[in-house]
Amino acid sequence: xxxxxxxxxxxxxxxxxxxxxxxxxxxxxxxxxxxxxxxxxxxxxxxxxxxxxxxxxxxxxxxxxxxxxxxxxxxxxxxxxxxxxxxxxxxxxxx
Numbered sequence: 001x002x003x004x005x006x007x008x009x010x011x012x013x014x015x016x017x018x019x020x021x022x023x024x025x026x027x028x029x030x031x032x033x034x035x036x037x038x039x040x041x042x043x044x045x046x047x048x049x050x051x052x053x054x055x056x057x058x059x060x061x062x063x064x065x066x067x068x069x070x071x072x073x074x075x076x077x078x079x080x081x082x083x084x085x086x087x088x089x090x091x092x093x094x095x
Contacts, residue, residue: 003036004029 006025009032013020020028074087083090 004032 006029009020009025009029078084078087078089081089
């Protein structure tokens, strides 16, 4: 028994505002049927002892301790600016 037919494909295509050519409807119907068949196989798998995950391999973010350090780079950074006015960057007006 088929789970999806060509009318279902046409209806979904219309809802998604897709313009599917008539000659492709049967192809898409068969492809969607295979996908649904595969999903049905996956639903049979017992996953009661498996915890939910977002990735196949767990990713761990490595962070360093946040330590306050005194720096004296203010003058160096201000000197790198194309234009400087005392302790500020000078930028062109934007109107």
